[in-house]
Amino acid sequence: MTFDEARAQFPVLERYVYLQAGSVGPLSRATLQAMQACEERALREGRGGAAAFARLLEEREALRADIARLVGVDPSQVALTASTTDGCNVVLAGLGLGPGDEVITTTDEHFGLLGPLHASGARVVVVEPDADRIAAAVTPRTRLLALSHVLWTTGQILPVRELRERTGIPILVDGAQSVGAIPVDAAGLDFYTVSGQKWLCGPEGTGALVVADPERLRVARPSYLSQQAYEPDGAFVPREGAARFDPTLTPAAHVAGLRAALAAMPEWGFERARVTADTFRQALREAGCDVVEPRERATLVSWRVPAEASAGIVAQLAEAGVIVRDLPGRGLVRASVGWWTSDDDLDRLVAALP
Ligand SMILES: Cc1ncc(COP(=O)(O)O)c(C=O)c1O
Numbered sequence: 001m002t003f004d005e006a007r008a009q010f011p012v013l014e015r016y017v018y019l020q021a022g023s024v025g026p027l028s029r030a031t032l033q034a035m036q037a038c039e040e041r042a043l044r045e046g047r048g049g050a051a052a053f054a055r056l057l058e059e060r061e062a063l064r065a066d067i068a069r070l071v072g073v074d075p076s077q078v079a080l081t082a083s084t085t086d087g088c089n090v091v092l093a094g095l096g097l098g099p100g101d102e103v104i105t106t107t108d109e110h111f112g113l114l115g116p117l118h119a120s121g122a123r124v125v126v127v128e129p130d131a132d133r134i135a136a137a138v139t140p141r142t143r144l145l146a147l148s149h150v151l152w153t154t155g156q157i158l159p160v161r162e163l164r165e166r167t168g169i170p171i172l173v174d175g176a177q178s179v180g181a182i183p184v185d186a187a188g189l190d191f192y193t194v195s196g197q198k199w200l201c202g203p204e205g206t207g208a209l210v211v212a213d214p215e216r217l218r219v220a221r222p223s224y225l226s227q228q229a230y231e232p233d234g235a236f237v238p239r240e241g242a243a244r245f246d247p248t249l250t251p252a253a254h255v256a257g258l259r260a261a262l263a264a265m266p267e268w269g270f271e272r273a274r275v276t277a278d279t280f281r282q283a284l285r286e287a288g289c290d291v292v293e294p295r296e297r298a299t300l301v302s303w304r305v306p307a308e309a310s311a312g313i314v315a316q317l318a319e320a321g322v323i324v325r326d327l328p329g330r331g332l333v334r335a336s337v338g339w340w341t342s343d344d345d346l347d348r349l350v351a352a353l354p
Helices: 003-007 029-045 050-071 084-095 111-119 131-136 160-167 241-245 252-263 269-286 307-319 343-352
Strands: 078-081 102-106 123-127 142-148 171-174 191-195 207-211 227-230 236-238 300-304 325-327 332-336
Touching: 029 050, 029 252, 050 078, 050 191, 050 207, 050 252, 078 084, 078 241, 084 111, 084 142, 084 171, 084 191, 084 207, 102 111, 111 123, 111 142, 111 171, 123 131, 131 160, 142 160, 160 171, 207 241, 269 300, 269 343, 307 325, 307 332, 307 343
Parallel strands: 102 123, 102 142, 142 171, 171 191
Antiparallel strands: 078 207, 191 207, 227 236, 300 332, 325 332
């Protein structure tokens, strides 16, 4: 698939400079068609028949395998969730932490991780997103490192594997800004979340959670999908593998949509997005923007603006057909650069800068 063919899948790119995959990725025609076909079948044939249910379960296992392949783990280590936030909640609830425990996180995390950390009851230790500072914060009470692989603020990549090995502490990796944006190898990491709606360009309400050793995490938020047999009092035999953590029966159309989106990712996508993101950084710098340039960086491109001006800048760019976002309170505007992003998108962004 050539770049032009790949890009032509996304009608939104014909109208807008759409740089918002860090929130919600562009939707492709094939993804929409897969979802529509599924809904139309439901309309004609009914949603509750045994055949429809069997097909949904089959599609779920196929999606589990697709995601496992994408992040380099075994399908038995993948739970199908509705979001990264969902995955963080499954892990934090299952670990059963309390006030005597500590979890280490960074100053640059999203509430999708921070909320579940806080709700866990553990003491949340917040440090700068720097490997030495994170490692130095470990104490005998530390139970978990909980960090983004790619920071949603600046696009900085954190050395999650190195930190896991260096500290020996279990790690929960928030993969919302990494999976689909950069190559990810989740093997050997304890917990790793996936958002389907962002860089994977899937439907909203889709995601996954990798659990390296499912037997060692308690099923604290069981769903009907968690069990293979249960007693009148609710005592249950968990399903094999990480499927026991599946929190919800994702709508069939969304399962089909995410599968279609995954199938359309070109093999040159990661490399192209990496190069394009660096081209964006350079051009924005040359245009006078105060660009954040972390040494290890992914496909989010942020530049500093006066904090009180960031929302206005985003609105002004939107008027010119350029869709980006700001990070409220942080004085940052952020462009998400994907494998579908073109040089023309960059020219239009630069031309529209206030
Ligand atoms: C780093 C990070 N974590 C978590 C989330 C929340 O993702 P989800 O909506 O999949 O829960 C986001 C979304 O912007 C994010 O950027």
